[in-house]
Amino acid sequence: MDHSEIVFGILGNAFHCPVMGEFEYLENALITVDTAGRIQAVLRPEEYQSSGIVQALEGQGRLQRLTASQYLIPGLIDLHNHAPQWPQMGKGLDLPLYDWLSNYTFPLEAKYQDLEFARQVYGDLVQSTLSSGTTSAVYFSSLHLEPSLVLAETCLDKGQRAFVGKVCMDDPDQCPDYYRQSAQQSLYETETFNHAVAGMKGNQGLVSSVVTPRFIPSCTEGLLKELGQFATANDCYVQTHCSESDWARDYSQQKYGETDISVYERTGLLGRKTLLAHSIFLTNQDILIIKDRGAGIAHCPLSNMCFANAAMTTRELLDQGVHCGLGSDVAASVTPSMLRSCFDAVTHSRVREEGTSTHRPAGERGESNTRISLVESFWMATAGGGQSLDQNIGLFKAGFGFDAVVVDAAVPDCDLTIWPGMDSPADILEKIISTTSRHNVTRVWVQGRQVIDKKTAG
Numbered sequence: 001m002d003h004s005e006i007v008f009g010i011l012g013n014a015f016h017c018p019v020m021g022e023f024e025y026l027e028n029a030l031i032t033v034d035t036a037g038r039i040q041a042v043l044r045p046e047e048y049q050s051s052g053i054v055q056a057l058e059g060q061g062r063l064q065r066l067t068a069s070q071y072l073i074p075g076l077i078d079l080h081n082h083a084p085q086w087p088q089m090g091k092g093l094d095l096p097l098y099d100w101l102s103n104y105t106f107p108l109e110a111k112y113q114d115l116e117f118a119r120q121v122y123g124d125l126v127q128s129t130l131s132s133g134t135t136s137a138v139y140f141s142s143l144h145l146e147p148s149l150v151l152a153e154t155c156l157d158k159g160q161r162a163f164v165g166k167v168c169m170d171d172p173d174q175c176p177d178y179y180r181q182s183a184q185q186s187l188y189e190t191e192t193f194n195h196a197v198a199g200m201k202g203n204q205g206l207v208s209s210v211v212t213p214r215f216i217p218s219c220t221e222g223l224l225k226e227l228g229q230f231a232t233a234n235d236c237y238v239q240t241h242c243s244e245s246d247w248a249r250d251y252s253q254q255k256y257g258e259t260d261i262s263v264y265e266r267t268g269l270l271g272r273k274t275l276l277a278h279s280i281f282l283t284n285q286d287i288l289i290i291k292d293r294g295a296g297i298a299h300c301p302l303s304n305m306c307f308a309n310a311a312m313t314t315r316e317l318l319d320q321g322v323h324c325g326l327g328s329d330v331a332a333s334v335t336p337s338m339l340r341s342c343f344d345a346v347t348h349s350r351v352r353e354e355g356t357s358t359h360r361p362a363g364e365r366g367e368s369n370t371r372i373s374l375v376e377s378f379w380m381a382t383a384g385g386g387q388s389l390d391q392n393i394g395l396f397k398a399g400f401g402f403d404a405v406v407v408d409a410a411v412p413d414c415d416l417t418i419w420p421g422m423d424s425p426a427d428i429l430e431k432i433i434s435t436t437s438r439h440n441v442t443r444v445w446v447q448g449r450q451v452i453d454k455k456t457a458g
């Protein structure tokens with residue numbers, strides 16, 4: 001075997017989900033990483049034991065051995081995160097959406113023209129998301145060009161795979177005067193941002209720009225069409241909100257007599273590289289169109305519990321093979337942790353299945369057979385996110401980017417406890433999903449580059 005292409009190898013126990021709804025436990029696996037930061041091979045003991053590769057890498061100081069308490073999982077993928085709302089996290093989640101946006105979000109997002117403030121917040125955000133195991137993040141930035149570039153540069157500098165969008169809002173009926181641009185300015189800044197991100201020094205595809213109409217109520221039809229044309233002509237990523245609430249769904253019906261999906265399709269904004277946050281109120285026809293175009297959905301469970309007016313149809317979307325991952329939707333969340341989003345996706349689906357009203361008989365309370373499993377939610381935060389982004393990430397597979405997280409159950413004072421002899425691999429993975437906190441995340445790599453290394457005692 002030729003070892004010259006290998007930069008380093010990791011030997012230990014790993015979990016991933018090559019098939020939706022199933023997990024694979026790779027016990028004592030050797031994962032080797034090449035010069036481009038891709039996985040060169042994933043070898044089981046019977047495949048590497050007689051080759052001498054472990055001894056060769058160890059002799060050259062290029063082998064990292066995990067301890068028995070450490071588990072490698074694929075890097076976590078956050079498909080929906082509002083970067084400028086980071087200082088808002090934890091505030092006002094008992095308010096209706098309109099009040100939350102008007103009282104907190106728009107005034108805060110407008111502050112980012114102060115670039116020093118932008119640097120300070122975005123530095124802290126990207127460090128915190130990486131430290132929580134988020135190796136890929138899809139960010140809404142704010143309305144303006146320069147602070148959006150600060151976010152893109154911060155992600156590149158800290159080594160996070162990122163998809164960053166300058167937000168577009170031009171409709172005077174729905175956007176505050178102090179936080180709105182003309183359609184012409186929105187398009188110009190989108191084009192400039194796209195060009196600048198592609199040209200950032202050292203950016204070899206780690207950070208991508210995303211065409212970002214905020215949602216249908218914030219944009220005129222003219223701007224949606226211009227952005228759709230630009231995205232199509234330049235093969236850009238697109239992100240937006242889709243049918244998040246009764247109000248958003250009704251707005252499109254009243255203004256256009258159409259669903260959000262119909263408007264996005266008609267304006268050229270719906271394609272393989274489109275990410276649709278939420279997508280609560282989808283018609284059957286909407287789902288067929290999303291599937292046909294290959295667009296991805298970012299399910300944001302905690303946010304939906306606060307603002308969506310209804311539960312997400314996650315079960316049906318997964319069963320129909322629609323591309324679907326998870327988003328934190330910071331700051332409509334209280335943590336950037338994608339493992340927390342996994343757990344919230346499960347509880348969200350369980351509440352949907354059981355229903356809520358004690359005034360109804362049990363059989364009429366919920367929607368039967370709509371729960372999802374912990375393993376399905378973990379698939380969504382890893383392989384499902386990679387599929388939604390059309391990127392080779394989220395699995396331990398040759399040719400995929402080495403985006404990985406070490407979860408260590410032996411850090412002191414934590415909730416993740418593994419009981420030898422009592423916990424099967426399935427139990428261990430469920431415990432990792434349900435009880436990992438940030439200080440259990442001790443090492444993180446993105447595209448083969450180690451970006452987090454916590455020297456933990458004990």
Ligand SMILES: [Zn+2]
Pocket residue numbers: 080082241277329
């Ligand atoms: Zn959002």
